[in-house]
Amino acid sequence: MGPGHRVPDGGAMESRTEGAALRRSILDTIPFSIIATDARGRIVTVNPATTALLGYDRDELVGAPLSVVDGARRRLSAGGAPALTDDQGDDVEWVYRRRDGTTVPVQEAIVPLDAEDGEAPGFLVVAYDITHRARTRDHVEHLATHDSLTNLPNRAHLLRHLEGALERAEQTSLHLALVLLDLDHFKRINDSLGHHIGDELLVVVAERLLAWTRSDDLVARLGGDEFAVVLHDLPPYADLERRMEELMVDVLAPVVVHGYELAVTGSIGGIRYPADGEDPATLLKHADIAMYEAKAAGRNAIRWFDHGMLKDDDGRLALSAALRQALEQGELSLAYQPQLDLATGQVVGVEALARWTSPTLGPVPPDRFIPVAEDGGMITHLGNWVLRTACEALVRMQEELGHPLRLAVNVSPRQLRGRAWLEEIADAISSAGIAPAQLEVEITEGLLIEDHGDVVAMLESLRSLGVAIVVDDFGRGYSSLAYLTKFPIDKIKIDRSFISEITCADNDAAIVDAIIVMAHALGMTVVAEGVETAVQERYLRERGCDEVQGYRYSPGVPADDVVQVTRALSG
Template identity: 55%
Template structure:
């Protein structure tokens, strides 16, 4: 038992030392508290794995040894896919239990000299010090990846997770701990963009891409401040009447120097950096104003479709922005359609239902964009209040020549109509594609056969036999909506 002893002199009246007083007391609790503090400084409180501090110390030591002996050192950064959904839907207590059990699972599937550390949140780091070749590292990482998706029982729920892993190996992937971890993190994000439960090795080209995204994000933020973002519109045609019945609003970025940045470059960057909230609000407000103007010129109400990203959909201020956009523009809610992707239904169903029902209560329609390429379960079509689906262009592209795509398109149209949904074919470019969709009862179409996305100036009304643009007049005139606007795919 640890004790602390204090000794004091006992003096007589004349000041001479006549004895000693010794007091001893138990300091077990203090020593335990000191030990706990030292432990918490180096180990994660929840999982009891080494934390960032301990990881850095261990990795520094391993790299010093490697520089002397030439032994291999590899770092794997492991990020659990969609872990946030567990916290949001089942609660943080279930998420914590899952992290503890996942930490134990990782330790069971690594080598005796490997280190598993918690890097923070839902990220773990695996340090392998006896890895002599990339092939050996890959085999060991694949063992871990195979183990991660095994079901885990937490809080009465069976949970299955996947992971994305980034790999970096000394010395080519970095010669110090900070660089190795940074490069493994960069590779991990590339793995997330590829496919779930996969790994990617760090490559120098990834840094250039990462730096390009950072620069593009900064430029996009400035572009939003400088009003360089414009809204273009692609028309939608009714196959029943051949008339223009709506437009889809699409963001376009033209720099001050006149050069354009393609949407497939800046939209993902906006998503990753949170700028999609501001960008989406800009597009929604501008498009609502323009739809009112175009409807007045056409003489009939024009449907307006606006894309909504998952990050916007879950933003607490988004519904307020939606209401304000309708009120300030004067656009009737019945003319607005919000396009969401199938992936949004993988989020918390209760939250999704609440938001969609609120949107529908305003009179705004809900459209599923890129239908057929995302969520594998079709149960959401009956569970959620949806008005319209848009068949992804990848199916339309070969619908005339590929029997498999034709079967899918046919099935989508029949199923949607049975559920009372309107069907739109995206990416129509040829008369054969249009004829096929018309014969199968598809309701609406859009694509380059009728018009690319054009500016508001390019959308101004031109004469048509009955006063409204039609598919026939658009084709004959190379799109009557293209006055002064270059085509942009």
């Protein structure tokens, strides 16, 4: 045996054997999936945790390519093998596919193996199940992008969805539509019947919208009582008018919730892509403008966006600026419409009506400038001006007539929000020198349902001053006469829409009859507004209606003409 010949070190061999056994023991007991591959990604061995995770026997995996367990496609090298060398470094989230075809999310790291004792180099692919983490993350993501009540996507989800939808529409040359639906007077239901009733109504509407749409469409809740629908893959000339009519019938049908039958109506605004905008934010803004137009048209209506609405939107801003200037420069005036006692035919009062003739815009009707005053924060200024001007004019009318009149003024919900307005009323009465009982404050029935505590307190304070409370346009909202017993109400004005239905002597205006009978039972006076014909007057007199006003007697006239009109009507 030559001097250069080395005798094998038995201790070293034994040490390597013990090390291999230790590694095998660790691999067999560690709870992580460990897959050893050769340099081309072919599986050399797996540990028991791998077979437990994936449902394969060891023999089914050994010799197979790593792709057999992949639930997603890996990058391939130039030779067609998995590019495991590119995946080295930080661990990443990946997806494995089990033997039964189901997938499992894993956290995976790939470790290169150096060649040892003539063995070919390869990789260790180490992974562990992160199903719980993925579910938690998905749940958090769902909460961030979905409405908790209806489980519909929210506004943030809608905007992201629209981005992808617009890309798809551009590629396919198909169109899409975005429709916004806002339930009319929903807050009244919430506040009068309870939030649990309102919530259940929202859930029913959400379910109906899902049933009405196709599986590829999107239904979202934007907040409150506002919903959005994205209709995908529409041909350029799709009959969307018919679709919206179907929506009104299928989705906005009456709903029974806990024994309450709720009449559901909605204001709908829609846009078409690509005609009405190029990006999600613009499309949503234009759909919102169209929905506003539907509300302005009297609600329970459908409006499709057209670019002229942008001018209308700008026009509202211009109108707001002009109204502010009009208030400062005294461009507004008041007209007074007489109110007659049906039993005697005598004029017993007048209603003050704001009028505006602009030097640049011409006559602007109240239904245009009053909402602008509300939105622009000018309604308190306008309301105080109407109150003081009308009280002062009433004094002059009474002096010429020689007998007292009552004065009715309309009040905005915003005026009732602060105690300052109550002081304004007391000061206006005192300054003019009229009796508090001569002043009638007209409120809408919807106001009674919006905030019981504040409204009741304000109305009781008005009553304590001696001012009478009148509910205007009664019958148009959700309230009932039984509901009005909770409030200090003196008089009810039947909405003109019910009076207009009395067209002949044989008419049976059941709603008018019921209001008159029940109001009298509750000790309230009844006024019919919008009376235009002798038939209507006779019908109301026979039913015991107390007072009337309308074009049959006189339109609103300037204060200087009230005395002449009153004398003519009183005969």
